[in-house]
Amino acid sequence: MNYQAFLARHPVFTYKEFGTFLASQRNLSKRTQDSLLTYYTKTGRLLRIRRGLFASVPLGVSRESSPVDPYLVAAKLAEDAVLAYHTALQFHGRAYSVQQQFLYLTEQASRPLRFRSHSFRAVPPPKALKTRKQKSVGVVIADRSGLNVRITSLERTLVDVLDRPDLGGGWEEIWRSLESIEFFDLDQVVKYALLLGNATTVAKVGLYLEQHRETLMVTDSHLRRLRAHRPATAHYLDRGRRESGRFVPSWNLVVPETVLERSWQEVR
Numbered sequence: 001m002n003y004q005a006f007l008a009r010h011p012v013f014t015y016k017e018f019g020t021f022l023a024s025q026r027n028l029s030k031r032t033q034d035s036l037l038t039y040y041t042k043t044g045r046l047l048r049i050r051r052g053l054f055a056s057v058p059l060g061v062s063r064e065s066s067p068v069d070p071y072l073v074a075a076k077l078a079e080d081a082v083l084a085y086h087t088a089l090q091f092h093g094r095a096y097s098v099q100q101q102f103l104y105l106t107e108q109a110s111r112p113l114r115f116r117s118h119s120f121r122a123v124p125p126p127k128a129l130k131t132r133k134q135k136s137v138g139v140v141i142a143d144r145s146g147l148n149v150r151i152t153s154l155e156r157t158l159v160d161v162l163d164r165p166d167l168g169g170g171w172e173e174i175w176r177s178l179e180s181i182e183f184f185d186l187d188q189v190v191k192y193a194l195l196l197g198n199a200t201t202v203a204k205v206g207l208y209l210e211q212h213r214e215t216l217m218v219t220d221s222h223l224r225r226l227r228a229h230r231p232a233t234a235h236y237l238d239r240g241r242r243e244s245g246r247f248v249p250s251w252n253l254v255v256p257e258t259v260l261e262r263s264w265q266e267v268r
Contacts, residue, residue, distance in 0.1 A: 003036065007040070007045060007046075010056060010147070011056050011072060011145050012053070012068065012069060012072035012073055012076050012147075013054055013056070014053055014076055015033075015053070015054075016079075018054075019033050037054070045057050047066060047068065049073060049115055050115075053076055055073075068115070069144065070102050070118045071083065071087075071091055071144055071149060072144055072145065073113075073118070073120060074102040074103075074104045075144070075147075075149035075150065077104060077106070077110055077113065077122070078108045078122065080105075080106050080107060081105065081106050082104060082106070082125075082139050082151060082152060083149060083151040083152070084103055084104060084105045084151070084152045085157070085160055085161055086099055086103060086161065086167060086168050086177075087101075087104065088151050088152045088154075091142070091149075092151075094178075094180050094181050095177050096169075096176035097169070100117055101118070101119045101120075101121060102120045102121070103123055104120070104121075104122060105122075105124070106125075107124065107130075108122075126163070128195065128197045134195060137156070138152055138156025138188070139151070139153070139156070140152075140153045153188070154184060155184050155185050155188040156188075156192050158178055158189055158205070158208070159192050159193045159196065159201065159205055161177075161178070162174065162201060162205055162208060163198065163204070165238055171237075171238075171256065171258070171259050172258070172264045175208075175259065175262060175264075178208070182215075183216070184216060186209070186218060186219075186222050187222075189209070189222075190222050190226060193205040194225070194229060199229055199232075199235070200235045200239060202229045202230060203226070203251040203253050204237060204251075204253065205226060206223060206226035206227060206251050207237075207248065207255065209222060209223065209226070210251075227250065227251070230251050230252050232252070233252060234247060234252050234253070235252060235253055235254070236253070236254045237254065237256060245259070245260070246260055
């Protein structure tokens with residue numbers, strides 16, 4: 001059995017994945033599986049990240065200096081893990097700044113993890129998606145070191161970070177990151193924003209698209225569809241913080257001046 005080939009192809013893997021590999025080799029013994037993992041850990045070929053999750057260590061490299069891809073770690077922390085929010089922006093190469101916190105969606109109970117210089121945090125998917133049985137909407141498969149990881153698309157990520165600015169890095173980080181993206185499928189953006197069923201989020205998406213109308217080729221149709229579902233009364237851009245700002249009647253939003261004017265561009 002070529003265990004070395006498995007390790008070479010799986011820089012990060014779960015206990016279950018290793019068991020599936022052994023089963024494919026017609027070795028179904030749990031004792032064998034545990035013995036092999038213990039052996040390779042003791043000999044320095046494996047690094048235990050946490051219970052049930054391992055990283056392969058290349059030959060000739062010490063465990064301490066062996067690189068471990070944090071995106072693969074996040075993707076393997078739950079069977080249904082989906083990289084999302086700022087982590088999705090970062091994975092797509094669109095984040096304005098690099099963060100050491102990695103966020104993933106999961107319905108499973110998953111404790112926070114600190115591994116080396118990175119922290120990993122599980123976030124439950126939006127309730128509206130579960131209610132409407134649309135949990136996989138806007139989720140795409142991406143390759144990472146030969147392994148498939150699930151991640152939110154740029155269209156879904158745009159809506160998600162506006163919906164949860166606390167998970168997007170704050171308004172300046174969100175605006176600067178999104179402004180680095182030259183193209184969105186706007187029909188998908190609008191469709192997903194409406195699917196969440198949150199009037200404030202719909203208005204925030206509308207505000208962003210209206211502000212970037214020319215660069216993103218936003219049409220009146222896109223804005224009308226969103227405007228029909230905006231809040232009936234004034235809402236704060238971030239309802240959790242209730243930051244003062246200017247009232248934008250077309251979206252019934254109170255928006256901080258820094259966001260409306262993008263004044264951070266003047267400071268730096």
